[in-house]
Amino acid sequence: MTRAALLALISHWWRNPLQLVMLLVGLALATALWSGVQALNAEARAAYSTAEGLLSDGxxxxxxxxxxxxxxxxxxxxxxxxxxxxxxxxxxxxxxxxxxxxxxxxxxxxxxxxxxxxxxxxxxxxxxxxxxxxxxxxxxxxxxxxxxxxxxxxxxxxxxxxxxxxxxxxxxxxxxxxxxxxxxxxxxxxxxxxxxxxxxxxxxxxxAELAGLTDSFHLNLTAFGLLAFAVGLFIVHSAVGLAFEQRRAMFRTLRALGLPLRHLTACLAGEMVLFALVAGAAGLAMGYLLAAALLPDVALTLRGLYGAPVPGRLQFDPLWALAGLGMTLAGTALAGAQALWRLWHMPVLAPAQPRAWAHASARMMRLQGAAALALAGLAGVLALTGSGLVAGFSLLAATLLAAALAVPLVLSALLAVAERMARGPVAQWFWADSRQNLPRLSLALMALMLALSANIGVGTMVASFRATFIDWLDLRLVAEVNVLPRSPSEAEALHAFLTPRADAILPMQRIDATLGGQPAQVYAMKDHATFRDNWPLIAPVANVWDRLAAGDGVLVNEQLYRRAGLRPGTSTLDLPGIGPLPVLGAYPDYGNPLAQAVLSQERFIAAYPDTPIRQFALRTSDAPALIAALQDDFGLPATQITDQAQAKALSLSIFERTFLITRALNVLTLSVAALALFAALVTLSGMRLAQLAPLWALGLTPRHLAALELARALVLGLLTMVFALPVGVLLAQVLLSVINVQAFGWRLPMQVFPADWARLGLWASVAVLAAAAVPALRLWRKGAAQLLRVFAYER
Amino acid sequence: MKALTLYDITKSFETAEGRVEVLNAVSLGLEAGQSLALTGESGSGKSTLLHIAAGLEQPDAGRIFVGPEDLTAMGDAGRARLRRGQVGLIFQQFNLIPSLSVAANLGFQARLAGKADDGFVTDLAQRLGLGGLMQRYPEQLSGGQQQRVAIGRCLAARPALVLADEPTGNLDEATGDQVLDLMLQLTAEAGAALLLVTHSPRLAARCDARAHLRAGQLAEAP
Structure with missing residues (x-):
């Protein structure tokens, strides 16, 4: 009995191979993106463990x-x-x-x-x-x-x-x-x-700070992996739901022929487990390749951002594979739960006609709207009262889910307005029909909205960061040449050598300390126009540079300023060996995971004598001549000398690497969403024939109908993009003002880049048109033959 | 004047068992205002002939004229234009547009053909007993009501030729009779020719003329 039932169930997939491919590809992609990210995280964490074992003296x-x-x-x-x-x-x-x-x-x-x-x-x-x-x-x-x-x-x-x-x-x-x-x-x-x-x-x-410092980075990756996984599950849910609707008549027949409901449910569950295992294995292989491809960049990012030593080659871990398969099984169960629940509650004599996409009903729309409102409310509460990285990511998740659930409602309202404004019969049908088919596409459009808003949000965040970072680099890296002495004696000799040759010598000294309960560094700063004229400050007190030079207080970096809640002018900072000193201002310090305080050089030397000079920042009007003198006359190796252009290029390359992984995951998520839309449109195209055939019979050509199908996909895609825009901007705001502050300790001003959005809109349109092209082309080329079948099957 | 002329229509299909000839040199003509019932067993080629007459399907050989226009000489766009303006189709499954209201469905083809006449549509709706249902959607109607909307949609465009494929096949006998009465009455009033494909000799008897298809050829009615 089981064999016969299984054969009957599986025969559906033989007749609908594209649907099977979509289901497997959706599951495999979801698994690949999730497990790829997990492999990266696991590899990095294993490396931290090795590093801490050795570098923190076992x-x-x-x-x-x-x-x-x-x-x-x-x-x-x-x-x-x-x-x-x-x-x-x-x-x-x-x-x-x-x-x-x-x-x-x-x-x-x-x-x-x-x-x-x-x-x-x-x-x-x-x-x-x-x-x-x-x-x-x-x-x-x-x-x-x-x-x-x-x-x-x-x-x-x-x-x-x-x-x-x-x-x-x-x-x-x-x-x-x-x-x-x-x-x-x-x-x-x-x-x-x-x-x-x-x-x-x-x-x-x-x-043992490394793991703690990099937690935010890994949380970011995990959030992206989860988003991609969720988008992949949209495809799976869509394919499973469609297969359920198409097999409704078969289920009824099987039950009428004596197959117990329990047995039928078990067979369907078994079928899903089988698919999950096959697609999960493929997804793991893809995830491994993805992680192996991305690991070198992640390793460079972690080294650049946190100094975390992570190897650029991936090791295979069986536990990772098992966890990935577990996630696939859980995701499949989640995506298929609704279908199984409906099967369980389907009366044996239920009408066989496909009531596809039951959530099309107004009741389901209302429920969805209520859920969206509830989630938006939760996001509001989290925005007002939440603190910490987990609350930040919960805010992001609630915002995105609320927006995703609202997509069909918003689009339905817009299409209704368009329908009312339409004049010609074809235009009127176009809008009405688009609205009627919206529930069938809503899952894919929700996935597209998620991917687009994530793209806009993360893109805006990265572009804002980049613009601010470049400005900041120009202000911070003003010294023309930097020199690294290899020992205290060499530092002394260098100082003597440089005194007649450089316009200004700005020595860099620092000690490690704990400030405000955080691992930190205290730096000495020589009173010089280089700093007075160029360093941007947040909330400085009056005469800040004079007071700093006089040893009246400290400057703190933005990370310490925000994490410890310091207020320049009123707060004090307890420094080891000195005691409390007034906080005079804060300075942006992008990319630094540690807290930092700056003292005047005199105050620093008095408190921490014998601290070696680690670096000299040199001001000169002729950098090449000074570098040549350092190498030729002093005998300093080139590796100990950095010029300004090199330092900027290095900083920028670290920056670009930092967001390479984010960008890659962004593009992959958008691709998965396009695939979800493709899957929905292809499966819908089969069901659409019965709706299009009368139009053809009434005198519209297949070419006209195909063009209308393309236009419909494009309109829905563009409307989704328009809706994703404010959601993405909101996302960027949350990332910049909540997540970044929690994760890295700095806050960035948001800048908008409409050209980037236009480019994304163009890409989204291309993705949507590509997804709609196959069914439209099929309708165009084989239209008459396909449409005729609708009438032929009437008997 | 002939509303429809079919000359030596031949049509065959490729199947798993080989080539099957569905229509073999079928010729028939239909005068304006005349109704003709086309009967035959399942698989005898009735629907194929109707589809060919509508330009939905192409014959292997033979020629089709709708009024003076040669359908076989036209391309896809030409056939579509002819269907929009000259031909009305009524199906067994109604094939209404589910996303449009009854009112929009009724006027749809007429507007498509550029012959919209709201007064005529309203009058037609009253005569079809659809006056109180104009704002409903197809799913909210009974089978008989849906078929009346389909007939209204077809006649609102004032076609010269109405092709009806088992229009009462999904309806009970009483409702089917009502629908057929309306269809015959309204097409006659409009001066349109009607080709009615049906299984039922009882319904066929109500048309002006009858033709019987057997194994792809016209034959004596049984």
Whole structure:
């Protein structure tokens, strides 16, 4: 019985192969976009875990000096006092054709976790200068003078050396960056506060910031994946719903012939599971390829934006595949639930004529309208009272869903107006017929609206960000040349060398600190016109630069200003070793995940003496001559010198990379929506013949009817685009003023780019016309034969 | 004057079992104002002949004239124009336009042909008993009411030739009789020729002339 029933059910798909293809493609695409994003997230998170295992000293506490470096003698002193500590040095150095983070450890004193990258047999080579790096790092930097070996245990962009080798490479003989503290220590030791009062004890948790910092990025990706998944499910829902309606008569016959309802429902559920597994497997393969293609850009983004070391190659994880299939099964169940519910409640003698798309009824429209209103209300409440990233994304989801549910209602109202205004019979029929067929297309149009508004919203956000960012770069990167000294002694020598040669030398010093409970950096700023004339400030107090120069307060970056709720003029900021200082103003600091405060150079040096100079920003009227002098006369390698154009190009490339993944997902989502529309129009075209045949019989040619079908799709697509425009702008506003502030800590002014919208409208029209072209062309070319069948089947 | 002339119409179809000849050199003529019933078994070619007469289908051989116009010499657009202006079609399944009201359906073909006459349509609607139903939609009407709208739509365009394919096939006997009475009366008043395809000898007997199709050829009625 089951076999016979299944064969009967599946025979439908043999007769409607395009419908089957649409169902499978919809499911596969939904799975691909979702699982692709998940693969990216999983790969990045695995990389953070590796990085934190190594870079945060295997999760142990550590001792640091405020200046960021200490004499190696501290290590010996603490060891003699019985403390189990291990020295670590970390810095940036040129290696091969690139720059890497050089990490030096002492394998004999380090904890097991720290030296996990090393096998005991490698120790001899390690002591003799052998370094370990991720295969991708090795590929990126090419051949080096230093012997290097590949290992997956070292994060991308870092090379692990014995401490002596690292000190030599960093030009910091006798200096270390920190001491890592073993988890268990002997009893009765002299307290660290008295033994090493100049050192700060950093708890292990303080080092594990990477995952937290990048959470917002991954949440963004997940939200996009979910949106694409939802759009894919629209296709599935549409195909399953149509197949249900077309098989209504078959269900009735099967039941009349004695197939129990339970059995029939189980057969249909089994059919859906089968499709989910087939399409899910294909979707996983596509998702893997998609993730592999996008991972290099995601890795660059994460490195550029957060300094997170993520490899550019994807590893296969069976758990990811299982989770992806689970999601496909859940999505299929969701998309098919309505059909199964209707089957379960269908009386055995239900009329066999297809009451396609039951939600066409006015009652369903009213329900949909009520749901849209409720969601809009929820969005309003969230906008007024919500806080945090989850509330921000919930606001986005509620806004988008409310708008999507409102699409058929809005379009129906517009078409009714057009129908009333129409004069000729064909025009009147065109509008009335478009309105009547709206419910059959509404799912696809909702999917299109979601994709278009997401495109407008994200596009506006990115373009606003880009415009603001470029202006900001021009103001912030005014120094013509930047120089990176490799050691404190080189910094001193450079200062002496540059004094007669540069118009101004602006040294950059900083310490790591915790400000307002957040990981932060405190910078020194020399009082100079470079800053006074160029730095844009948010809400500065009067005479802000004079007061800063006098040491009367601090400037904070926008991230700290917003997250800690600081108010220039009234708030104070507690700085380590200084105490509370008035906040004088805030400055935009796009792309920086950390909180930041700026002190006058004099106040900084007084509070944090011995802090090394990490960089010199140089003002000069002849940058090429200064760069040549630095290279030829001082002997500084080119890798330690950056000119302004390079810095801007680098910053811009990081910016472009940051949104490449977003743009790619945007385009893919729009493509899926176009496919949803194509699926709906193709399946509808079969059902439309009976509606078009009388028109043909009354004297309209198939060519005329095909043109009207194209025009209908275009009109509906354009109306959807017009509706998507305000929704997209609202989305951009939410992204800029809620999500970005929550995720990154900065707020951007929204700028509108009508040319971009016009371009999107053009693309959407092309997508809609492409989707409508196949059924219209079929009607045009085979119209008479197809239409005649409607009358032939009457008997 | 002839409203419809068919000369040696031949038509065959390709099927899985091979080529099947549906019409074999069928010729018939219909005078203006005359009604002709075309009967025959299922599959005898009645509907195919009607479709060919309407220009919905092309014959393999033979010629068709609607009034003086040679349908076989026309292209698709020409045949469509002729249908709009000269031919009225009535179907068994009514084939009303579901998205338009009764009023809009009634006037649809007339407006399409550029012969809109609101007064005539209103008068026709009254005579068809549709006066109180003008704002309803097809789905809100009974089968008999829908067929009356279809007849009204056809006659409102004042065609010279009405082609009706089993127009009462979906109606009960009493309603079918009423509908046929109306159709015969109104076409006669309009001076239109009527070709009625039917299974029913009883209905056929009410037309001016009868023709019987058997195995694709005209034959004596049984």
């Amino acid at each position: 999760g142990t506490a550590r001792l640091e000096h405020a200046s960021g470096q200490m004499d190696q003698a501290e290590f010996a002193r603490l060891r003699r006092a019985g403390w189990h500590v291990s020295p670590v040095i970390e810095g940036r150095a040129a290696l091969g054709t690139g720059r890497v983070t050089v990490l030096g450890i002492d394998p004999l004193s380090t904890e097991a976790g720290m030296g996990a990258a090393l096998a005991a047999s490698d120790l001899e080579g390690f002591f003799n200068g052998l370094g370990y790096a991720h295969p991708q790092t090795l590929a990126e930097i090419g051949p080096t003078d230093q012997p290097l070996r590949a290992t997956q245990a070292v994060p991308v962009g870092t090379v692990l050396f014995d401490i002596a080798t690292a000190q030599t490479l960093l030009g910091a003989d006798g200096w270390i960056t920190r001491l890592s503290l073993a988890a268990s220590q002997p009893d009765g030791l002299q307290p660290l506060e008295t033994l090493a009062p100049g050192l700060r004890l950093i708890a292990p948790d303080d080092g």
